[in-house]
Amino acid sequence: MRKEFLPFTKPSISEDDIQAVNNVLRSGWLTNGPQNQELEKALCELSGNKYAVALSSATAAMHLLTKAMELGPGDEVILPSMTWVSMANMVVQSGATPVFCDVDRETLLATPETIAEKITPKTKMILPVHFAGAPFDLDGVRKVAGDIPVVEDAAHAAGTYYKGKHIGSTGTAIFSFHAIKNITTGEGGLFLSDNEKLASDIRAWKFHGIGVDAFDRQNKGRSPQAEVMFPGFKYNLTDICAAIGVSQLKRLEQINAKRRELAMLYRELLANIPEIRPLADPEGYDFTHAWHLFIVRVDSPKLDRNAFMNELKAENIGTGLHFRCCHLQKFYRETYGFTPGVLPATEYNSDHICSLPLFPDMTADDVQDVVDAIKKVLA
Secondary structure (H helix, E strand, C coil): CCCCCECCCCCCCCHHHHHHHHHHHHHCCCCCCHHHHHHHHHHHHHHCCCEEEEECCHHHHHHHHHHHCCCCCCCEEEEECCCCCHHHHHHHHHCCEEEEECCCCCCCCCCHHHHHCCCCCCEEEECCECCCCCCCCHHHHHHHHCCCCEEEECCCCCCCEECCEECCCCCEEEEECECCCCCCCECCEEEEECCHHHHHHHHHHHECCCCCCCCCCCCCCCCCCCCCCCCCCECCCCHHHHHHHHHHHCCHHHHHHHHHHHHHHHHHHHCCCCCEEECCCCCCCCEECCCCCEEEEECCCCCCHHHHHHHHHHCCECCECCCCCCCCCHHHHHHHCCCCCCCHHHHHHHHHEEEECCCCCCCHHHHHHHHHHHHHHHC
């Protein structure tokens, strides 16, 4: 057994990241300011898209999108149940109805087929997830969507590429910079779009409905003539947080290369353990995996997934669960009447998935420790 606990994840913080925060603290401008603008610019350059709005979280981005798109009662939003509940929660908060689709059993990605079967005349948005760092078939989904807006949930996709282009290169995407993500701002998110009006609306909604940020490079502050256009929120990101993201983005390729190296080692070492099945890669299109998560399915007659995670913890190995399916959680069961069996691939994975430790500061020896612990637990 390991002497020290190996956590499921740990943010990769460099001395440059720390210095970037120090610089902000000494600058006299701590909240939404020039570092936010640098972060937005960097994401546009990375993705090739036109407009970015930094926010306090990806959940905030989704909340504001429901406002900007005027979602409400009678509207439906299609999204996979195999995701974190925040996006579905924001759909519910808008008054619209979440319509959960199934995923491919081996990749956990929503597919054009699983989405197409849920489209109705009431569908106002489709919100698929680039899961664990792998991209869904964006062209295929857009084809079945037709004129229905497709918004990419790119919370796992910093450094993910689809057919040679970074996720979010066109259309609209939502990124997360939460502490466990490939790059972090501590807490934070970003809205990315090629729709100028939509991005402008999001910017207004995020800051009291004023329509301008607190910082303007020319005026060195906000124009005192700025007026409230509608009753917005306060979802701005601090420059303290944004500075970490700006710094980390410079290392994104390096961070993801290390994650990929560790993931390939996991695949090699787990190949001869039939009870542990990693996710499969999507097929039919070129892609680059960001390896946000390394997820396996636990299929053992000796112990279930929960017991497996508990036994690994006893061996000083941390794990994660991404995710329990949304549609069978208490609120969604009781409010919408969902019952087991409606989304079989999602439900199978919800009961069997487990995320193994994966972060850039890990070593090959750490991966070997995880695999050795898995073998011990299964034995």
